Amino acid sequence: MSTSPRILVSSCLLGHPVRYHGRAAPCEGDANAILERWRAAGWIAPICPEVAGGLPTPRPPAEIAHAAGGNAVWQGLARVVDDTGADVSAPFLDGARRTLTLAQRHGIRIAVLKEGSPSCGSASIYDGSFTGTKIAGEGVAAAWLRQHGIEVFSEHTLALADARLRSADSDQ
Ligand code: SF4
Numbered sequence: 078m079s080t081s082p083r084i085l086v087s088s089c090l091l092g093h094p095v096r097y098h099g100r101a102a103p104c105e106g107d108a109n110a111i112l113e114r115w116r117a118a119g120w121i122a123p124i125c126p127e128v129a130g131g132l133p134t135p136r137p138p139a140e141i142a143h144a145a146g147g148n149a150v151w152q153g154l155a156r157v158v159d160d161t162g163a164d165v166s167a168p169f170l171d172g173a174r175r176t177l178t179l180a181q182r183h184g185i186r187i188a189v190l191k192e193g194s195p196s197c198g199s200a201s202i203y204d205g206s207f208t209g210t211k212i213a214g215e216g217v218a219a220a221w222l223r224q225h226g227i228e229v230f231s232e233h234t235l236a237l238a239d240a241r242l243r244s245a246d247s248d249q
Contacts (some may be wrong), residue, residue: 078118079136080118080120081119081183081184082119082120082122082183083115083117083119083120083183083185083187083242084121084122084185084187084188084238084242085122085123085124085176085179085180085185085187085188085189085222085227086112086115086122086123086124086188086189086190086191087123087124087125087153087189087190087191087194087197088124088128089101089102089103089125089191090102090103090104090189090190090191090232091103091112091116091121091123092130093123093125094134095107095125095127095128095134095193096134097127097134097135097136097137097138097139098135099134099135102191102232104232104235107235107236108232108235108236111235111236111239112235114162115239116236117193121243122180122183124176124178124179124200124242125172126152126169126172126173126176126196126197126217126218127139127168127169127172127196128172129159129171129175129176130167130168130169130170130171130172130173130175131168131171131172132165132168132172134173134199136158136159137160137163138159138160138207139157139158139159139160139165139169140157140158140160140195140202140203140204140205140206140207141155141156141157141195141202141203141205141216141217142155142156142157142158142205143205144204144205144206144212144214144240145205145214146202146214146215146216146220147173147195147198147202147214147215147216147217147218147219147220147221148215148220148224149173150169150170150217150220151170151217151220151221151224157169157195157217158205159179161188163205166217169195169196169217169218170217172196172217172218173196173217173218173220173221173222174221175216175222176221176222177222177225178182180222180225180227181225185227186226186227186228186245186249187227187228187230187238187241187242187245188219188222188227188228188229188230189229189230189231189232189234189235189238190216190218190219190222190229190230190231191231191232192231192232192233193211194215194216195217196218196219197214197216197218197219197231198214198215198216198219198230198231199215199216199219199229199230199231200213200214200215200233201213201214202214202215202216215229219232228241
């Protein structure tokens with residue numbers, strides 16, 4: 078069995094304190110058991126796109142402005158701003174590019190990224206109003222990975238990602 082990484086995983090889901098407020102978002106229960114199995118197999122490539130893009134921890138919270146999503150940021154139609162009003166689109170884009178580079182270096186086709194984040198969200202993000210309002214959408218890194226053929230799951234769909242890996246094994 079290969080021991081090279083097979084899955085990108087958000088660092089904060091692995092217990093690394095890299096979120097904007099300096100804390101982690103570790104998984105529990107069945108999700109953690111899956112992560113532990115992947116970790117023991119040497120399959121995980123941890124990544125925090127925002128830290129990879131050069132942002133510090135802690136950092137001001139950021140959202141994609143005006144209820145737009147990650148693809149709009151890539152198209153230059155929307156910006157990522159922090160709660161001071163600063164435009165942080167450039168480090169978000171750079172971090173997403175570095176995330177894809179890591180995946181491509183290892184031939185990784187699957188990612189599990191933290192839901193709700195302006196970088197990592199794959200099904201929901203915040204609407205840019207800093208009022209805690211969620212909308213359907215994806216973050217900057219999740220959108221970039223999907224544009225390049227990588228399947229993106231979240232901590233809520235870890236079991237699906239695990240099934241996807243198993244089916245990839247059975248195809249070989
Ligand atoms: Fe976690 Fe992604 Fe936010 Fe980094 S950018 S703290 S990996 S959700």
